[in-house]
Amino acid sequence: MITKRIIPCLDVKDGRVVKGVNFLGLADVSSPVKLARFYSDNGADELVFYDITASAEGRALFTDILCEVAKTIFIPLTVGGGINTVEDFDRVLKCGADKVSVNSGAIRNPTLIRDAARKYGNQCVVLSVDAKRVDGVFRVFAKGGRENTGMDAIEWIRRGVDAGAGEIVLNSIDTDGVKGGFDLEMLDAVCNVVDVPVIASGGAGGIDDFVKLFQALPKVDAGLAASIFHFGEVQIKDLKTALREQGVEVRI
Amino acid sequence: MIAIIDYGVGNLFSLSSSFAFIGQNAVVTGNPDVIRSADRLILPGVGAFEDAAKKLRESGLDRVILDEVAKGKPLLGICLGMQLLFEKSFEYGEYDGLGLIRGAVRPIRDVIPKDLKVPHIGWNSLSFGAEKHALFRYLKEGDYVYFVHSYYATECEESVIASTDYGSPLTAAVANGNVMGTQFHPEKSGEVGLAILRAFCKM
Numbered sequence: 001m002i003t004k005r006i007i008p009c010l011d012v013k014d015g016r017v018v019k020g021v022n023f024l025g026l027a028d029v030s031s032p033v034k035l036a037r038f039y040s041d042n043g044a045d046e047l048v049f050y051d052i053t054a055s056a057e058g059r060a061l062f063t064d065i066l067c068e069v070a071k072t073i074f075i076p077l078t079v080g081g082g083i084n085t086v087e088d089f090d091r092v093l094k095c096g097a098d099k100v101s102v103n104s105g106a107i108r109n110p111t112l113i114r115d116a117a118r119k120y121g122n123q124c125v126v127l128s129v130d131a132k133r134v135d136g137v138f139r140v141f142a143k144g145g146r147e148n149t150g151m152d153a154i155e156w157i158r159r160g161v162d163a164g165a166g167e168i169v170l171n172s173i174d175t176d177g178v179k180g181g182f183d184l185e186m187l188d189a190v191c192n193v194v195d196v197p198v199i200a201s202g203g204a205g206g207i208d209d210f211v212k213l214f215q216a217l218p219k220v221d222a223g224l225a226a227s228i229f230h231f232g233e234v235q236i237k238d239l240k241t242a243l244r245e246q247g248v249e250v251r252i
Numbered sequence: 253m254i255a256i257i258d259y260g261v262g263n264l265f266s267l268s269s270s271f272a273f274i275g276q277n278a279v280v281t282g283n284p285d286v287i288r289s290a291d292r293l294i295l296p297g298v299g300a301f302e303d304a305a306k307k308l309r310e311s312g313l314d315r316v317i318l319d320e321v322a323k324g325k326p327l328l329g330i331c332l333g334m335q336l337l338f339e340k341s342f343e344y345g346e347y348d349g350l351g352l353i354r355g356a357v358r359p360i361r362d363v364i365p366k367d368l369k370v371p372h373i374g375w376n377s378l379s380f381g382a383e384k385h386a387l388f389r390y391l392k393e394g395d396y397v398y399f400v401h402s403y404y405a406t407e408c409e410e411s412v413i414a415s416t417d418y419g420s421p422l423t424a425a426v427a428n429g430n431v432m433g434t435q436f437h438p439e440k441s442g443e444v445g446l447a448i449l450r451a452f453c454k455m
Contacts, residue, residue, distance in 0.1 A: 001417050003375045003396065040442065045375055071269045075442050076398060096265045098440065121299050123371055123400045166371065195369050219367075221374065251375040251396040 003251045004214050004243065005045040005222035006236055007199065008229040010035060012081075013052045015061035017230075036069045039229070043236040044075065045251060048101070048224060051081035063095045070096020080128055084109060089116050093124070101126040101169060104142045106160065107149060117164025122196075127165035129157055131186060132173035138186055145173045154189055161194045168194060169224060171201040179205025179228075182213045187220055197221035204228055207242045214248045254278040254453070255290035259311045262298040267330070270439040274446055276453050284316045292452065293317065293325060295433075297332030301341040301357065301403070304332055305349060314350060321352060326430045326455045328387075334426065334433030335405060343403050352431045355408025360401070364419040371402040376416045376436075378424055385413035385427055386455065387434075390447035397424070397434075397441040397448075404435065430455075 011018045016030040036047055049069070051062045059082060070077060079092040080101030089100045100120075106112050106127060117125045130145045131138045131153035138153035157168055170190050172183030182203045191198050200213055204225040213223055228234045240250040256267055256278055264280045271278035278294070279286060287293065295317065297304050308314045321327050329337045338349045341357035349357070361370050375396040380388060399416065405423040414425040416436075425434045432452070438445035 001376065001419075002372065002399075003377075005374055067265075070266060072273060074266065074270050074273070074439055074445055076440050093263050094265065096263075096269065098263075098266070123298075123373065167373070197369060197373055221369075 001249050003045070003249045004220075005199075006043070006210070006239060006250070007046045007048055007078075007222055007224040008039050008044050008236070009048040009050060009201075009224050009226045011050045011052050011226065012062055012065065014055075014058040015065050018052065032065050033068045033072070036073050039236070040073045040075055043240055043252065045222070046076040046078065047073070048078045048080065049097075050101075051079065053082070059091075063091055066092060066095040066097060078126055080126070085112070086115050086119060089120060089124075093120065099124055099126050099167065101128045103128040103130065107140070107142050107151075113160055113163040113165050117166070122164045122166035125165050126167045126169060127157065127160040128169040128171065129153060129160075130171050130173055133186075138189065141173060145171075145176075153186075154193055157190055158193050161196055165196065167197045167199065169199045169201055172203060175203030176201075178203060181205065181209040182223070184213070184216050187213075187217055191217060191219040199224050201225070204234075207234055207239050210239055211243060211246050211248065214243065215246065253290050254292045254294060255287045256280045256294045256296060257287060257313060257317070258282040259304075259307045259313050261304045261307055261332070262296050264296055266439045267294065267296055270446060270449055274450050274453070276449075282311060282313065284313065287313070287316050288320060290320075291325070292455070293320060293327045295327060295329040295333035295336060297330070297336060299332060301332065301335060301343040301349075302345065302347050305336060305341075305347050308336065308350075318350065318352075321431055324430050326452065327352075327432065328452050329431075329433035330439070331401060331435060331437055334435055335403060337426070337431060337433050338405055338408070341403065353405075353408060353411050353426055353428045353433070355405055355411065355426075357403045358406050360404050360418070360422065363404070363406075363422075368419045371400055372418050372422070373400050374398070375441075376418065376424075378414045378416060379421075380414050381412075385425070385432075387425065387427065387432055387448055387451050388414065389451050391444060395444045397436040397438070397444055399424075399436045401435055405433075
């Protein structure tokens, strides 16, 4: 049976991984290539590279790095950050990305998802959404979670899937960084309206949070996290062993 | 030399990188002469069947592939490239494939339980049945590979060499003599996938 996916997310700025990373036996922890290799060897099912560079030079550096990673690591790679046009899709796909994640770019450009899905297929287009409760309603936030767009998150995701998004990454701003577990209520609301894979993001503090996620919401396909993996608080191998013991199917 | 056939569909970067990684000389090419001089052929493909089949025909590469296969050259179709090996596909209509393997390609939705999602995306395990094909000589029963597809090959029982379970058994790989195909992506299936490509290079 299909397995639940565990996905580490790497933030890359000017060709280097940002956020403090703390691994035993890994000397250059800010090298995206080395870190990607480490994760791949240790059971990651997929990798997400998020380009937080602002400059054009940094973007070029990012695609160089992506090519380097794709030449040696043969698991699915998703790229996000700064994707505003179909040309941006082209730029990262040529360097070995399998999927491209859009967020603010899709808010600014309403035809981006449709255009990209038509050209590259739905499986290639990931809609990433930062959402937060405002007066009891899930709202879409843009610009890295700083700006309330006023849009209803559930409606936005439904429209995105209709336009051709083949996967949803739902990042709950309410639970992000709190390490108190994933936002099960928000995830459930999304799973009820879409029939494409949903990836949970924001809130993982430990192994138990992933167990709870997949047990409570069997419709969620994957769990994504950054800091708990980067800081070595959770080893993917341990996480997968625990999931399997709890009856959640994973690739070991 | 391995020819990765380029007929204008799909991203061939990972495929060519994976052969380079295992020390094999592979070229991405749409040149009939290069394809004829290759020892082995890879037929890749992503996207819709109709468009891919059309491109393959318009480029004339369908004839080249059929000629080379008739001479006994090993061919591996991957994902949509595997589906193109069949007689027919019913993806948004009814379209002819290369007819190298008997059977048809039909929507997954027709055979899986309602609560399962389409496409079938992610890592799923392989089951080889009674006899393990040489393509899987380095694998063990239950090894995981990466799938992304909405259609599956059926009516091809005699050619199935691996299946996977997605609420219903789905064809994961097929073979008919020197013609082989995988529905999953070996170039995205980590060490297991590379081991399949290695085995293909020994055929």
